Amino acid sequence: MEHRHGPSGDHTSRRPTTHTAEHPAAAHPSATWRMAAMATLHCLTGCAIGEVLGMVIGTALGWNNTATMAIAIALAFLFGYAFTMRSVLRAGLPLAAAVRTALAADTVSITVMEIVDNAVVLAVPGAMDAHLDSALFWITLAFAFAVAFVVTTPVNKWMIGRGEGHAVVHSVHGSH
Template sequence: MSTHQEHQGHHEHGDHAQHAAHEHGHGPGATTWKMAALATLHCLTGCAIGEVLGMVIGTALGWGNVATIALAVGLAFVFGYALTMVGVLRAGVSFKQALKVALAADTVSILVMEIVDNGVMVVVPGAMDAGLASGLFWGALAFAFVVAFLVTTPVNKWLIGKGKGHAVVHAYH
């Protein structure tokens, strides 16, 4: 291949990459609030499944607040990573590679979300002691998820704009 052809090939590839980034909104500086909100909603789904399950199990077993929160946070990470891995595995990637992608894509987002929503649950008077049959518990949890979504969305927007977080997953869709 001549130098001109190599240059032309790189130029065409570059144009395609720029076109694809512009068309799909995944390029540097093209991160939208919608993209960030969707990434955060994806994260929130896994976190909510894990947290609710952890709260139900911890409460059913009569565990204290610290043990119940620890279980809920652990399960939030498990379900958050699992939701990402399902999509990546469908792209034909190995389990090990899918796990690496999920860790890169979701760790910061889940961590921020867990700190915020558990912090809200702890500061709402009586929420952690209200029990699963209480409207206070479920109302506080719903409020905690809303606050966590609002705090985590700008974090995800920044991460995606830097090519990190959920931007890592886009290569597999």
């Protein structure tokens, strides 16, 4: 129980808020750049695995660029969510709550990351037609992920500061 002084100077008590997917989060004033960078790196890892896997599948099956990009984006979301779900399931959350937590924690971050990194790939001449065995493909992809990391980190810092995004995951770990 947390104690504080009320407006008239008397002591009031209130329970600390615990954020779950069902309860709104309190602001997280200690949101640091390090915390935001770690959250972004966590999302980027899942996204990168999903995107590369999607590109490998699309290329192996001879799909066009649109279909390959679609599966890469879908797998980026899947792996991004899976990384968070693995973490919160280990913290003891039931499956349904883990799914809700992953959606709350990662949707904005993954969306921003996917928009940015795919826009970079689309903007680099020849990158969409580069094959998996070409330097252009891997250099462009690494550059796109780096740009996405730089753009998404401030978004995650802002969200964590509001008690959203990866603050949801931190609250789950802290409450179990």
